[in-house]
Amino acid sequence: MQLFKTTSLISALLLAGLSHAAELRVLTHSSFAVAKPLLAQFEQQNGVKLNIIKAGDAGEMVNKLILTRANPIADVVYGIDNTMMGKAAAAGVLLPEPAERKPGQPQLPGATSIDYGYVTLNYDKAWFAKKQLPLPKTLDDLTRPAYKDLLVVENPATSSPGLAFLLSTISAMGETKAMAFWAKLRDNGVKVSKGWTEAYYTDFSRNGGARPIVVSYATSPAAEVFYSKEKLSTSPTANLLLPGAVFQQVEGAALVKGGQQAALARKFIAFLRSDAVQKDIPTSMWMYPVQPGIALDPVFQHAEKPAAHSTPDQQQIAANSAGWVGKWTRIVLKSGQ
Amino acid sequence: MSERGRRAGLALLPLAFLLLMSILPLLRLLQEGQGAVSADLFTDPYLQWRVLWSLLQAAASSVAALLIGLPVAWCLARYRFPGRSLSLRLLMLPFVMPTLVAAMGVLALFGPQGLLGVNLQDTPWLLLYGNLFFNLPLVIRAACEGLAQLPASRIAAARTLGATPWRVFWRVEWPAVRPWLLSALCLVFLYCFSGFGLALLLGGQRYATVEVEIYQLVSYELKLADAGALALLMLLVTGAIATLYAWLERRLAAPLKVDPVLPRRPQGMEWLQLAAALAMLLLFAGLPLLAVLWRALQALAVSGFSLLHDEEVLLALGNSARFSAMAVLLAALLGWLHALAARGSLWLRALAFLPFVVSPVCVAFGLLLLYPQWSASLPLLLASYALLAYPFVARSLAGALDSLPRHWPQAARSLGASPLRVFARVEWPLLRPAFRRGLAFAAATALGEFAVTLFLSRPEWLTLTTLIYQRLGRPGADNAASAMLLACLLMLLALLAFLIIEWPSAAERPLRKES
Structure with a gap:
């Protein structure tokens, strides 16, 4: 009986925990590959459940965002790049944010740059x-x-x-x-x-x-x-x-217009620019981090940077x-x- | 509450499902396009070529399948040889292979540096060969069925009257097998014409089909009106063929045969014929699968099993099994209801083809527009799997229901059996093989359906198919090797599902009516 009570109490708590945790819907392209422990850490620190939604390559992803603009399928989008940014901006699917500008970093006007490559x-x-x-x-x-x-x-x-x-x-x-x-x-x-x-x-x-x-x-x-x-x-x-x-391809993240959880979405974008994630990006998504001073894996000596x-x-x-x-x-x- | 009312009741669930998952999404997409079709859409020579090529490759595949399939089927039906029943059962294996596996197998054979040393890439032959791989078994199976329906006494009579074997074929066997072939050819044409995955993977830039063009228009150019217009054009053709097929199929409903022709041992030159038939079968239906196996073994020799020791592989394996099982359950329910409702109704029968004939690309994007709030939810994903899988169950069962002798249940009832007992002892044993076959196809579809890659996905929903794409999305020898191993794993999983569901017990007859 005692056991029953304990387990039901625990499951009730768990359920409550689950239903109360805010949910952040993140739309990405199919190459998104930030390490799981990092994502779990973000969820824990912010009491949020991340819902990663993959929507094909960057072009398909932007088109899906445009098609669903009346009823957005995500709160924040990562993986939008300078080839697609203009299209997304013209369709008005993103919430323009004053980006954090640091000299010497590749920029993605209209969004926050996260990584870049060639x-x-x-x-x-x-x-x-x-x-x-x-x-x-x-x-x-x-x-x-x-x-x-x-x-x-x-x-x-x-x-x-x-x-x-x-x-x-x-x-x-x-x-x-x-x-x-x-x-x-x-x-x-x-x-x-x-x-x-x-x-x-x-x-x-x-x-x-x-x-x-x-x-x-x-x-x-x-x-x-x-x-x-x-x-x-x-x-x-x-x-x-x-x-x-x-x-030069610059990838970034932005808030989706009409999305929810704006505060959490901003935190997620900041998280993508944090040292831990920036250090993970090169060997998981094969792009260079935008933050200066991040040490690259030695394997990058085989890739001549243009x-x-x-x-x-x-x-x-x-x-x-x-x-x-x-x-x-x-x-x-x-x-x- | 008439027979009609009962039927309407049964049809309610499948029809509602089709409406919500297929018709409304297409209409929603058309609405979004607002009818703003490009003025030169149908006068553009590039697009005219696409439409023409779609028709041409489907027709060529059908003709080739007939020319190769009929002699092979005749040999399989008439000659007794060791391994005959095994060959007949393995015949359907290509049909349950995931599109991606088949395409990788075809490329491993005939790609640049293929195993056979012939590069067919960027030629129409690659797609035609892929079409034959999938569809030849359908034709062979149908011809075998048709030949088995012919009473031995009729052939014996013709022979007694002095007809040569050739004459017997033309005057007796050919007329009997013709409607069966025609119905199978309708199906082949339908699959090839509206094919998406295979054409995308094997057609290249020049030999892609209209469905690939629709995909490009929707996914990348957002020209929804143009895509919708093309989808409707396709629907016109495929709808007509599906209806023709449903009509032919219903006419084929035959009572159980009494004295089928028994296969006999080939003699002399006949062994040669048989060997040629089996060689054709191996060439078109077996080689791509062996190529996948060979490439996977090569990858294994270089890298060992360590590539598969990976939590992603376990997750993908688990998800593939789980999703397929759930989709098959849903497909079984919908298929039963649809088949029961379609008994005697031509249009309900033709409607079972809807998921095959409506452009999967348009449906995928229509669903996104229609139910954005559920677009990344598991129920919608499973419903999409079930949508593509359940017609197999419905069609297979509808055929079996047609050939159910009506007087057997009546006799059982008059002997005092309850309706439940009649079902359990008379109808179910007769329907079971067809039901199993339908389930096998449904399971295979759910395991490797290509069109599902068009839907939104979640990392935690990783399946074998998506994992293969993920691995092939990065450079490096390890990624290429593990993609091959995963393709082989997917092939084995499809084989397993096929064996579990389709392998009949000894008491069941191996060849029952099927498409």
Whole structure:
């Protein structure tokens, strides 16, 4: 009897605890991977239950946010980046916050920046060594016969690295020249894949494909070493940092307009910028932390950090990206048939 | 309270379910699009090619499945050989394979650096081969059923009258098997035409289908009106075919046969025929599965089992099993009710196809618009699984109910058996194999349904399918290897579900009426 009383008391308390704990709905892209103990710690310290909701890649996530703006499905969103920010802002789905500005940190106007990285070309070292082909030195080299059928890119209409790469070429060359460049690339046999996974795991020669150059991230060579059984001493891939082929992607978090728990949502954003999470981000999501002075895992020595990049500003992206993607699709996909 | 009233009562739950989970979401999506269809939507040559290609690949797959399936089925039905009943049972294995596993298997065979040394990527053959992998078994099974319905005496009579085996085939067997084939071909066309996962994974940029285009329009471009218009166009075609199928299927309702043709030992050249038939079966239905196994073993040889020692894998395994079990229970309930209600009603029967013919992409986004507050809740996720899984139960049972001899229960009743006893002793034993088969398909659908990846997800709901995508979303050899191992695990899980549910006891006849 005593036992029964105790257990029922405990379960009542537990139930009460559960129902009273506030709930914070966090919308993220599918690559979200902050360590579980860190999330549990946040829940404990703030008496909140985190509801992480994954909504596909960054593009899909923003579209789902826009579709449900009348009845928001989340209180705070993480993973929105500078390619999508303008679209989200124009649709009015975010609550603009005065961001904490620290000089030298990549910014994401309209949201709070959390991490950043670079979309660029990776190449298969073994392939180039075996063929004894010199590496291309400029983007235009990729349109020469020597480099025919060597490149795979992601479709900018369905992939955020694909869009980022297109944007960097436009930023570097201007729209007209960039589109002419893409037409030449098409004639030189560029392969277009649906998304990063398809490009990297079925087309890239490192993973059984036929193409030794792929649009990926500047941290990918480090990840190749990190996720290798025999702990490689050098990466099988490396960055090909051609001028005009590096895009700086800044990811951030923001409050969702019409969401609840604004105070907790702000705390969560601050938590994402805390030292513990910032230290976890590099090897869990393969992005660089925005906070200065965070020591990186030694594996990052295998990833050459780009010194320069060509990235259009957010307003430019917001105003033109749909038109650019439409033009690109007509030139590369539709007229190629 | 007439028969009609009873039927309406039974139909209430499944119809309400279809309304809430399929029709209303589609309408909601159309409403959101506000009819603002792009002026050049249907004149755009790019899109015209998509529509044309969708039709073409579905038609080509159906024809190929017929040409390959019929001879194979004839050999399986007429020749007795060691392992025959095993082959007949394993025949349905491809059909229960998750789309992702099948696509990985096809790519492992015919991708760049595939095991067979032929690269079919960026050609239409990859998708056609994938279509055949899934659909050839359907045609073979239907033809076997049709051939089994033919009385041995009729063939014997034709032979006695001096007809050659070839003539017997054309004049006696072909007319009997034709309606069965036609109904199976309707199904094949339907699956290939409205296919999403396979076309997305194998079609590449050029050979993707309309459904992939719809996905792109909704998910990335937010052109809901255009997507809705395309979805309605698709629905027009698929709806017509589904109705035709339901009509054909009802006509096929046949009483239990009396003297089926017994398979005999092949002689001389006939062994060659049989070997060729089995080789075709292996080529189209077996190789992709063996390729997945081979690649997984390779991954295992390099990395060992340590890749699977991981709390995420355990979580995913548990969730996959749990979600499938729950979805199967729900599908069983809805399937029974729908099948009972559809007895004798053509339109209810055709409606069981609704979840297959309404664009899954539109439904996924429609549900998000319709029930935003529940969009990340487990009940809605399970309901989506059940939506895609229950038609298998309903269809399988509806077929079995049709071929139930009506006078047997009557006889039992007049001998004094209570209705419950009639059900338990007469109807249930006759329906059980079809019910089991329906459940096997439902379980496999729930385990590996591709369209479910369109829904919102929670880290704690990690399933094997989502985990494979997660691993393939990062660079590194370990991630690629563990994705292969997980695909193999998913294949084994589907096999297990198939064996538990479908493996009939010795007392049950192996071949019962099925799509």
